[in-house]
Amino acid sequence: DYGGLSFWSxxxxxxxxxxxxxxxxxxxxxxVERFGEYDTFGPEDATDAAEFVALIYRNVLNRxxxxxxxxxxxxxxxxxxxxxxxxxxxFSEAHxxxxxxxxxxxxxxxxxxxxxxxxxxxxxxxxxxxxxxxxDNPTEVLWLGPGFVSGYERVIDLAEFxxxxx
Numbered sequence: 297d298y299g300g301l302s303f304w305s306x307x308x309x310x311x312x313x314x315x316x317x318x319x320x321x322x323x324x325x326x327x328v329e330r331f332g333e334y335d336t337f338g339p340e341d342a343t344d345a346a347e348f349v350a351l352i353y354r355n356v357l358n359r360x361x362x363x364x365x366x367x368x369x370x371x372x373x374x375x376x377x378x379x380x381x382x383x384x385x386x387f388s389e390a391h392x393x394x395x396x397x398x399x400x401x402x403x404x405x406x407x408x409x410x411x412x413x414x415x416x417x418x419x420x421x422x423x424x425x426x427x428x429x430x431x432d433n434p435t436e437v438l439w440l441g442p443g444f445v446s447g448y449e450r451v452i453d454l455a456e457f458x459x460x461x462x
Contacts, residue, residue, distance in 0.1 A: 298408060298412065298414050301404060301408055301414060302408065304317055314385055314388075314389075315381055315385065318381035318382070318384045318385050319379075319381040321384070322334065322380055322381055322384065331343055331348075331351050332347075334348055334380050336373055336374060345373035345374045346366075346370045348373065348380060348383070349361060349366055349369045349370045349373065349383070350366070352369070352384060353365075353366070353387075356384075356387040356388060357387065357390070357392055357393055357396070358396065369383055369386070399423065400420055402447070403415050403419070403420060403423050406447055406448060406451055407451065410448075410451050410452065410457055410460075411451065411454075411456055412460070423447055423450075
């Protein structure tokens with residue numbers, strides 16, 4: 297949601313750390329209600345290291361864990377080499393995650409800056425299906441060929457944007 301995106305991006309730009317954000321989310325009531333309270337070797341009703349790693353794979357990378365990665369991250373938690381927040385950062389900063397969400401992240405940024413909101417689910421689909429994606433640098437549009445409309449151009453052509461800027 298736009299409010300959360302705005303809050304957390306401001307927090308990170310003004311001295312907050314990725315570790316602090318990660319710790320906040322892991323300690324939040326929403327996380328605990330959805331995934332359970334984490335305890336490395338906890339009681340049966342707690343989320344232990346192996347369950348936590350499997351949850352992160354499914355919810356961050358959108359897939360089941362691979363054997364070696366699962367063993368590695370579980371061992372990092374069990375030996376307390378990394379905290380759960382650090383493991384979460386390891387996944388959120390991984391190339392696999394960044395590559396999968398690159399277009400959505402750029403779209404959310406453009407919509408937030410130009411329209412003061414994040415894209416709807418339909419707008420995310422529209423941008424991916426019709427290849428109206430948001431390049432990191434608008435000059436990259438040049439190599440995409442004639443007739444290509446960048447995500448930026450599509451947003452500034454919206455009546456919503458024109459109304460917003462007057």
